[in-house]
Amino acid sequence: MQIEKRLHINVGESYDVIIGHGLLEKSGSLIRDVFSPRSCVIVTETNVAPLYLGTVQKSCEEAGFTVGCFTFPAGEENKNLATFGTILNALAEAHLTRKDFVIALGGGVCGDMTGFAAGCYMRGIPFVQIPTTVLSMVDSSVGGKCAVDLPQGKNLAGVFHQPSLVLCDMDALTTLPPEVFSDGCAEAIKTGILNGGELFDLLTEEPENRDFSQIIARCIAYKGMIVERDEKEMGERKLLNLGHTAGHAIEKCSDYGISHGQAVAIGTAMMCRAADKLAWSNEPLSDEVEEVLDRFGLPVITDYEPEELLEAALSDKKRSGKLTTIIMPEAIGHCTMREVTNDQLLDIFEAGWR
Numbered sequence: 001m002q003i004e005k006r007l008h009i010n011v012g013e014s015y016d017v018i019i020g021h022g023l024l025e026k027s028g029s030l031i032r033d034v035f036s037p038r039s040c041v042i043v044t045e046t047n048v049a050p051l052y053l054g055t056v057q058k059s060c061e062e063a064g065f066t067v068g069c070f071t072f073p074a075g076e077e078n079k080n081l082a083t084f085g086t087i088l089n090a091l092a093e094a095h096l097t098r099k100d101f102v103i104a105l106g107g108g109v110c111g112d113m114t115g116f117a118a119g120c121y122m123r124g125i126p127f128v129q130i131p132t133t134v135l136s137m138v139d140s141s142v143g144g145k146c147a148v149d150l151p152q153g154k155n156l157a158g159v160f161h162q163p164s165l166v167l168c169d170m171d172a173l174t175t176l177p178p179e180v181f182s183d184g185c186a187e188a189i190k191t192g193i194l195n196g197g198e199l200f201d202l203l204t205e206e207p208e209n210r211d212f213s214q215i216i217a218r219c220i221a222y223k224g225m226i227v228e229r230d231e232k233e234m235g236e237r238k239l240l241n242l243g244h245t246a247g248h249a250i251e252k253c254s255d256y257g258i259s260h261g262q263a264v265a266i267g268t269a270m271m272c273r274a275a276d277k278l279a280w281s282n283e284p285l286s287d288e289v290e291e292v293l294d295r296f297g298l299p300v301i302t303d304y305e306p307e308e309l310l311e312a313a314l315s316d317k318k319r320s321g322k323l324t325t326i327i328m329p330e331a332i333g334h335c336t337m338r339e340v341t342n343d344q345l346l347d348i349f350e351a352g353w354r
Helices: 027-032 049-062 081-093 108-123 134-140 170-175 178-195 197-203 212-229 236-241 244-253 260-277 286-295 306-313 342-352
Strands: 002-009 015-021 039-045 066-072 101-106 127-131 145-150 153-160 165-169 323-331 334-340
Touching: 002 212, 015 170, 015 212, 027 049, 027 165, 039 049, 039 081, 039 108, 049 066, 049 101, 049 170, 066 081, 081 108, 081 145, 101 108, 108 127, 108 134, 108 145, 108 153, 127 134, 134 178, 134 212, 153 244, 165 170, 170 212, 178 197, 178 212, 178 236, 178 260, 178 286, 197 212, 212 236, 236 323, 236 334, 244 260, 244 306, 244 323, 244 342, 260 286, 260 323, 260 342, 306 342, 323 342, 334 342
Parallel strands: 015 165, 039 066, 039 101, 101 127, 127 165
Antiparallel strands: 002 015, 145 153, 323 334
8 A cells, every 4th residue: 555645624524535556455444543443334336346345345344344335326317316315225224323434435426425325314424435536536525515416407405524534546547437537637627727836737747747646636635725714615615616507507408418527628618718708817718728628538519509508507506596606717726706697697608608
């Protein structure tokens, strides 16, 4: 086992994020640094279970934990209340108590639903995040936002429930299909635009020179800083939704046939084009951002018309009354929040659409 970075997220119940190699094989001993031996359930999905479930289960059992396992069908289409209910039932059938915990082993869908289930079961029990994708490492495993989708929109039912530990094993990324790997990079690029500086510079490196452990560490450090200042997304944390208003609308219009990362990439590109066209940016943004997205194999345009996107966006949870909070990039490293009306949002979608 090689630990390359340990980051501390200082929220109400603080926790560590450990980044390194060989962490899956030693996950039990790392978790035992947080919890004494007790019962747990590993929740995973059908793509991840054949690869890593046995390794994590064995490691946890060798560390003295009593381990149960539950696997649900992979895919965003299964991020719903029905699957959420099956996870709750699995925790109950394992007779977990409030002193026990849950492990989320997988990507963003698994982490979101498992965290939501842990936050609701017995009014809240601890959980550990073991993300296995780029997207879940750089974004969804940290910060405690856990949710499921409803037919009316994405992530409309959920809780804030922080993990007790996050283990990011870089070795897990070696088994990702190329399209899944690039999909997760959209959230890293989004964070690079927000943070600017060395993180964005790392993302512009040629593929053979990229240090992904550094990229992931810097993304987590930036998100951790924001979460520490605004844990419940009452203000500054909304900046992390750059590209997500249009992105979630694109996902919904496609009936989730377009992945989250691809949708966020398009949404981010749209906001940069809109910022340039509406003269809200302090410097030209769209060409530079589109070049980075293209290097990672991510799309920058959509066939859905602005009017279709607006209709889908009206169910987004970022709305407040008749206003929607959008994140507008003004420069690399500087984005602002703007509350806009429906008509203004349509104008922004039209300015960013092509």
